[in-house]
Amino acid sequence: MRKINLLLRISALSTMAFLYLPLMAVAFFSVNDSKYGLAWKGFTLDWYIKLFENELILKAASNTLILAVVSTLVSTFLGTILAIGMDRFPWPRKMNAAFDLIMHLPVIIPDIIFAAAMVVAFGFLRTFASIFDPGLLNMIIAHITFQTAFVALVVRSRLAGIGKEIEEAARDLYADTTYMLMKVTLPLLMPGIVAGAMLAFTLSLDDFVISFFTAGPDSITLPLYIYAAVRRVVTPQIHALSTLVLMVTIILVICMERITRKVNKK
Amino acid sequence: MNKLIIWYGELITGHKLLKRGLFFLTPGMLWLILFLVLPGLILILVSFAGRGTYGDLVWEFSFENYTRLIGYGIFGWTLDYVYILFRSIWVALVTTCLSVVLSYPLCFYIAKKPLRTRYLWLTIVIIPFWTNMVIRAYAWFLILAPELPFAKLAAFLKLIPEGAPLYPSALAVYLGMISMFLPFVALPLFSSIERLDWTLVEAAQDLYASNFRIFMHAILPQTLPGLSVGIILTIVPAMGMFVVPDLLGGAKYMLIGNLIQQQFGSSRDYAFGAAISMALMILTLISLYLYKRKNRGVDLI
Numbered sequence: 001m002r003k004i005n006l007l008l009r010i011s012a013l014s015t016m017a018f019l020y021l022p023l024m025a026v027a028f029f030s031v032n033d034s035k036y037g038l039a040w041k042g043f044t045l046d047w048y049i050k051l052f053e054n055e056l057i058l059k060a061a062s063n064t065l066i067l068a069v070v071s072t073l074v075s076t077f078l079g080t081i082l083a084i085g086m087d088r089f090p091w092p093r094k095m096n097a098a099f100d101l102i103m104h105l106p107v108i109i110p111d112i113i114f115a116a117a118m119v120v121a122f123g124f125l126r127t128f129a130s131i132f133d134p135g136l137l138n139m140i141i142a143h144i145t146f147q148t149a150f151v152a153l154v155v156r157s158r159l160a161g162i163g164k165e166i167e168e169a170a171r172d173l174y175a176d177t178t179y180m181l182m183k184v185t186l187p188l189l190m191p192g193i194v195a196g197a198m199l200a201f202t203l204s205l206d207d208f209v210i211s212f213f214t215a216g217p218d219s220i221t222l223p224l225y226i227y228a229a230v231r232r233v234v235t236p237q238i239h240a241l242s243t244l245v246l247m248v249t250i251i252l253v254i255c256m257e258r259i260t261r262k263v264n265k266k
Numbered sequence: 267m268n269k270l271i272i273w274y275g276e277l278i279t280g281h282k283l284l285k286r287g288l289f290f291l292t293p294g295m296l297w298l299i300l301f302l303v304l305p306g307l308i309l310i311l312v313s314f315a316g317r318g319t320y321g322d323l324v325w326e327f328s329f330e331n332y333t334r335l336i337g338y339g340i341f342g343w344t345l346d347y348v349y350i351l352f353r354s355i356w357v358a359l360v361t362t363c364l365s366v367v368l369s370y371p372l373c374f375y376i377a378k379k380p381l382r383t384r385y386l387w388l389t390i391v392i393i394p395f396w397t398n399m400v401i402r403a404y405a406w407f408l409i410l411a412p413e414l415p416f417a418k419l420a421a422f423l424k425l426i427p428e429g430a431p432l433y434p435s436a437l438a439v440y441l442g443m444i445s446m447f448l449p450f451v452a453l454p455l456f457s458s459i460e461r462l463d464w465t466l467v468e469a470a471q472d473l474y475a476s477n478f479r480i481f482m483h484a485i486l487p488q489t490l491p492g493l494s495v496g497i498i499l500t501i502v503p504a505m506g507m508f509v510v511p512d513l514l515g516g517a518k519y520m521l522i523g524n525l526i527q528q529q530f531g532s533s534r535d536y537a538f539g540a541a542i543s544m545a546l547m548i549l550t551l552i553s554l555y556l557y558k559r560k561n562r563g564v565d566l567i
Contacts, residue, residue: 004477007371008371008374008375009375011368011371011372011375012371012372012374012375012376013375015368015369015371015372015448016372016390016391018368018444018445018448019391019394019445019448019449020390020394021409022402022405022406022408022409022445023394023397023401023402023405025405025408025409026401026405026408029408037413038408038411038413038414039413078293078294078297079294081290081291081293081294082290082291082293082294082295082298084290085287085288085289085290085291085292085294085295086291088274088287088290089283089284089286089287089290089291090271090273090280090283090284090287091284091287099291099295102295102298102299102302102303103298105298105302105303105306106302108502108550108554109547109550110502110503110505110506110523110546110550111503111506112506112508112523112526112527112543112546113309113506113526113543113546113547113550114302115530116309116526116530116539116540116543117302117305117306117308117309117543118301118305119530119536120305120308120309120312120536120540121301121304121305121308121309123323123536124308141301142301144297144301145297145298145301145302146302148294148297148298149298149302152294164274167274167275168274168275169275170275171274171275171276172275177286202396205398206396206397206398206399208398208399208400208509209508209509212527213527213530222398223398223400223401226398226400226401226404227400227404227509227513230400230404230407230513231513234404234407234408238404242401242404242405245397245398245401246397246401249393249396249397249398250393252396253389253392253393253396254389257385257389257392261385
């Protein structure tokens with residue numbers, strides 16, 4: 001048994017190393033004072049400072065943020081009312097199954113198929129209105145679409161967890177629909193809504209494929225910028241940028257973990 | 267429908283209730299139908315269309331894109347595309363198998379940690395899961411660079427020329443894919459392993475079962491729900507992956523994802539791209555069907 005435990009430990013720790021070695025290498029070489037090659041030439045933060053002087057990167061950062069914030073706000077709203085609409089009304093079984101299928105679509109289909117469908121659909125819309133040219137609007141619409149489904153799924157599971165007793169009590173005390181929604185349902189749902197919004201925001205930041213297919217020349221996001229850059233030549237500046245993105249990811253993941261754990265505890 | 271019913275403690279007619287329900291449901295559902303269901307249907311239609319001289323769509327119904335996919339091109343019959351399809355399935359299967367093999371010890375290790383630090387360890391697995399895949403794919407450039415020991419060892423064994431990196435290569439694709447999808451298997455598997463009933467394992471040990479039999483009969487059946495979610499969450503996106511083969515595999519190691527991207531990018535052949543997407547969709551549906559048959563009533567998330 002002791003032998004197995006030792007094997008288990010070695011195997012688990014090497015798997016962790018396998019996951020983290022590449023990322024640690026990126027962080028390590030982002031502070032290396034050498035423009036080419038991977039020989040260690042001393043510590044520097046120059047690459048980080050230069051990031052903030054690069055207008056393309058700043059533009060990409062602002063695009064990424066606008067995309068994530070706008071799509072998260074819209075999809076949180078849409079997803080929340082969608083979840084309430086699905087969970088709190090006596091829909092016929094078949095209709096419920098159809099809604100359920102539509103909501104699960106973005107979860108089950110590979111993102112590249114969704115991206116392809118978006119390209120084709122926007123191609124059609126473009127013949128009617130030129131605002132559907134590849135660009136930020138298309139990206140926001142595409143992101144809202146898959147985020148809405150994820151938010152709705154998270155909020156719906158929270159709704160099911162709340163149960164109906166408290167809302168019934170509110171009705172018994174003559175609460176009307178608006179009052180019940182604002183004073184009872186939404187406050188109870190809030191942890192679920194926040195968790196859903198966090199998930200949507202992280203999904204948007206994390207997305208590459210859908211942005212790649214729908215982006216225009218002026219709407220480059222950070223993942224797209226990094227992708228284009230590493231296909232040409234890998235520079236320490238890209239390592240610095242990636243390290244910053246990684247750090248933001250870590251902070252977001254920790255926040256998300258805290259919130260979901262709190263939701264589950266209640 | 268106009269009968270009075272009691273719903274959440276309110277006396278209301280069914281008709282009125284559904285009208286109110288539609289008020290909540292419509293905005294989100296309409297959005298999803300408009301930007302998800304309709305585009306999907308259009309994509310199916312387009313896969314039967316043709317390509318004009320300038321990359322525009324020509325609306326003539328034909329199966330040409332599909333026959334082209336299985337090899338009948340203008341230059342005679344080749345198996346190039348079929349080969350790419352099978353390679354994608356193969357890469358996805360290998361990725362999934364190796365991820366499963368690596369996930370079990372990892373999950374056992376974390377599950378045995380005291381409660382205080384267990385979720386910290388779990389967070390460590392979750393962080394790569396949420397890190398952007400472009401960063402995770404190109405990070406392998408550094409590990410496989412000629413200056414580092416791995417490439418030096420390969421050069422010493424005369425597997426690659428002196429001073430060459432270990433990418434682009436099939437090995438690099440597998441490394442990239444497994445590191446990408448391992449958390450997809452490990453996280454659902456962990457939720458099953460955490461709830462494992464260890465008394466069954468002890469009973470098996472008392473009866474002198476070999477380690478292999480303990481795993482097959484006392485552990486595997488208990489972890490099957492988490493394992494199958496992990497497998498489906500890996501195999502479906504792995505078949506459509508295009509960032510990893512694109513960055514780490516080069517032009518020689520194309521997968522379906524790259525083929526689709528090519529049609530919507532440089533080739534501008536939407537109709538053919540749509541047909542390949544349909545092929546990928548069919549593979550996805552087959553995987554989901556197999557999953558459903560094995561796991562009735564298990565939720566996907």
